[in-house]
Amino acid sequence: MAQIAPGDWIRNTVPLDELDFDALNLKIPVERYSSLGFQEHERTRVWMIVWQIVGRADELPQAGDWKVYTIFDQSFIIVRGRDEKIRGFVNACRHRGNALCEGKGRAKRFTCPYHLWTFGIDGKLQGVGRPDLVGSIDKDAHGLVEVPVDTFAGFIFLNPDPDAKPLAEALGRSVIDGLSPYKLDEMTPVGMDVREELNCNWKVVMDAFSEGYHIIGVHPELLSVIDLQAGNSRHGVYGDHGMAVSPFEVKNTANCSVEQQVQGVRDLPGTFPTVAEVLPMFEQMVNRYRDAAGELMLPKGVTVRTLLQQATRETLTLKGLDVSGLSDDQMGDSQGWFLFPNFFMTIRAGEATTIMAFPHPDGDPNRCVWHVTAYMWLPTAFRAEHRTDLVEVTEPGTYPYFLALQQDYDQMQRQQVGLRNRGMKHISLIREEASVARFHAVLDRYLADPA
Template sequence: MTETTARPGDWAETALGLSDIGDRFRTRVPTDRYRSEEFQQREREAIWMRTWQVVGRTDDLPHAGDWTVHRIFDQSYIVVRGKDDVIRGFVNACRHRGNLLCQGSGNAKRFLCQYHLWSYDLDGKLRGVLRENIQAPFDKENHGLLPVRVECFAGFVFLNPDPDAAPLAEFLGPDVAELLAPYRLDEMTTVMNVREALECNWKVVMDAFHEGYHVSGVHPQLLRMIDLDPTKSRYRFFGDHCVAVAPFDVPNAAQYTPEQQVAGIKELPETFPSLTGVLPRFDELVATYADSDGKLVFPEGVTARTILQQATRDTLTGMGLDVSGLTDAQMSDNQGWALFPNFFMTIRAGECHVIMAAPHPDGDPNRCVWHVRSHMWLPPEHRDEFRAELVEVEEPGSYEYFLALQQDYEQMQRQQDGLRNSTLDHMSLVKEEVVVAHFHAVVDRYLAEGRTQP
């Protein structure tokens, strides 16, 4: 249907399957890591204070002076776009007596401490000291805001509390950058942005999105629409990070008539609403395979899946997105990217969905804060119309997520209730949960070695 020139997305054709991975990772995971305050304190020092973490998108701070506060446990940071268009990070504390400068988000020409009215510019330099003429001589040059490492990649803003950390590009590695580049993530618009406290450990969230083994039990509505054959999944590991992909297809498609295949594809928007925009073109292409009696006849090599891929390519190209660097499989298949420590993203042509989870600021290992974001590629004239602002959910259970996400929301908190049982000393993973096993292997390595990079 398209050119066969090698593209970054071709990795999935030759990547590792479950049989290739074998017993590379352990299957027993101790459960104290989900409920122990001592374990969480070790994570704080070895992981959270030393790794690059996504704190937002560049389009969260579109204008000079736009700022937001990001917290890691009890540590507070300001992330701000300067007048020179550079996004920077600072410790959220006045250099005079340590007063908190900012809460929430906003826009400012300067940061003003409400305690003694010291002021700082967007570059962090100390500009004003109350009754400075009386305090003179005063060394303003060495009393600016304390900087924290901030870098951007693919439209995401990363922060690292460790001043000695390796650059973000080195932490991610060249393969990650190369494989994600054709999606044009930096051009996508935020269309969903929700943050909420959950009654579970942050790793429960990450575990849940690192595997599809739970679909049969938690998302039964997907069984008739998505092929869950684990032997078709493919994996690639990049030190601390990894990516996995499974074909987005009607189960056992060859056993069904073209009409049944089409019906299965058209049910997908119930769980994946973004596919709605592709269905008009999908219907047009399907109609070309109808005979004089209206019966669908698919020639060899054509299925509802391949038609969906072509419809997606046509639709996105018509919108102005260059998808020439993406394979046909990337038109339909969600690739699941796990960037250590707490970033999970499913991505396909034109869209991505992000799940992040971090320890709750109150320090309770049985609680966390999860942040759900969706991003889509939209023509420039429609981006402001669909752009979503951050929703902070204060009342548990009051926000209505789409069906699959709501099911995960409920399940993860049920799991934590079980993990609280001290007699349960370990979890037993199966082969399909290889990404979960890899994730915990990385956690263990950070705790054991205290390192910040692969």
């Protein structure tokens, strides 16, 4: 078999018109967004058995660094061991079940404050309070209960199910091979790392970021740079996960002069801030094709889009990022990746924005918690200086999201108001929302009664 060139797997994805719509349900029951019974079903059939992202590996840089992850009423400790391996444990003392930790920290061991039983960061029982009162005890049988934990692309994944299949198998080869060249594990939160409660179901968030159709109503300013031409998007389907990509360029290039297209690229930082660092190189490349009078004449095979791609590649290479595994399309096109159940990411060469949505800890299906982070690739020497710390929003509506994200923030909570109406029995999806339908199809498969 001939070797596939870097990035060519994207061109092998499926155009929208070729997707099998007969296999998708375009009518989604409304109760799944507001029913306590439905959420409890999700809790047992989804959240307790799937791999889910619980943080970044660089949050735990040293041995003994730990953090607590909670999903519904289940609590886990994630800790980096002295052997550099990150492990996960049920957050409960093996003696009487007392919770060991809250929040995050660094420790050489975990000591239960109830009866002073002590556990190593490897989970093994090291000692008990007043051994003379305890008597003989098998320490090997009383260590912390371990749960599967693994890492990929710099993210920490945890699965509450002790019998879960390996993470690599759950993600699949296509996801691993598709995302690895972006060097996500080397990226740093820059500019935004926010966690906030929202008044909507967690699936409303996943739905919103799985389709671009809402741009016409919610983000009209993006219509100048994102082409919503029917059938223009392409889709990759990888088991439970998926990816969608549309060409990233100034809209209606056939009806715009070359100078108008160049100006469109100059305007991109208003929507995609990181494009700003590429503009100096882009301008240099554009000016190579200007005549003595300053008129821009591009030869056959050279377009404003290809110049932006080349400028992006050279700029990132000069910064020190290895982009050899990425195609020219990946220099500019923004792909939307969805990892079941609750992870969405837009990614371009050198940058990514991730959005995760979790059921609200209080159990109300009409509420959730979202976590939004913007990442950039920076040379090692600059990562600590530019790293953005996590912001936990305590007063709803006070965090200054950028325009498009603020628009989504408002719209998703507005949608939940409508979804709570009992007169609504289902929502109706259109073909452009195929990714939304696929998400619910995967969810339905998990929720189906076992054979």
